[in-house]
Amino acid sequence: MPPLSEADSLGLETAYLAAKRSYDAGGIPIGSCLVHHAAHTPKVLGKGCNMRVQKDSATLHGEISALENAGRLKAAVYRGSTIYTTLSPCIMCTGAILLYRIPRVVIGENHNYVGGEALLKQHGVEVVVVDDARCRELMERFIREKPEIWYEDIGEETPRGHT
Amino acid sequence: MPPLSEADSLGLETAYLAAKRSYDAGGIPIGSCLVHHAAHTPKVLGKGCNMRVQKDSATLHGEISALENAGRLKAAVYRGSTIYTTLSPCIMCTGAILLYRIPRVVIGENHNYVGGEALLKQHGVEVVVVDDARCRELMERFIREKPEIWYEDIGEETPRGHT
Ligand SMILES: [Ca+2]
Ligand SMILES: [Ca+2]
Ligand SMILES: [Zn+2]
């Protein structure tokens, strides 16, 4: 993996800090941000974290939170943006990326979960997996500490031996 | 199309009324609800409408609103539920249905838009299209009246001649 560009470093760091804040608040440590890379200077349009615990939310995954925080945007803005997420996006968040035809997704890690990466690629989305150790370790820690919340977040029963 | 069951009539009517309330508030007339069909008596777990206009939201489509309103549910509850929506679900909402493995989707109409029905079927989800005239006419009317808001909602530029 070559070193990240300045814009990608900014995006991934912003996503990681959102994930860390979520962890510190007792929530699921997944963070995301949307960056308008087509702008003269890359600009963070929105950021957020998973809000299952903080808002008892079933739909505010990190990526959905970031898109919601970005607000109502023109189609062309999404087309010139990259979405950063600390963890491989689930199929709901994958669908949101496809809906708005965001052309590029940068993923912190996909050791702890693999979501809709194949579907993204099928639709021509550029998918970059950074394999960032901080993202991976934070998520691993959360899954070990609160497995039932993690499995709830991906719509699964907690496997035996994990409670 | 055979007549709807009592549970399906309840679900579709609930979704339609949410759509109509949204229209009356100046919003996009798409409504949805989640019904636990596996319960002894079918129970509405959550309902909602598209909130693009009302909350300046880029992610609260009808189905996402209904799932958010239902709150945090156990995996098994989703598996015993039907989601009703007045319009064919977009790829984001399709992804949400797949994430929670909701086994059954009842769609008011798909004349005005066809979303992820094929992907749902590929994953074994039962898809029922009712072709309800009220749902179709309400949505047609909105697209005619406010095309730019509708195209924004599906991440598209408004086609020429529609503004
Ligand atoms: Ca907003
Ligand atoms: Ca809630
Ligand atoms: Zn997700």
Ligand SMILES: [Zn+2]
């Ligand atoms: Zn949708």
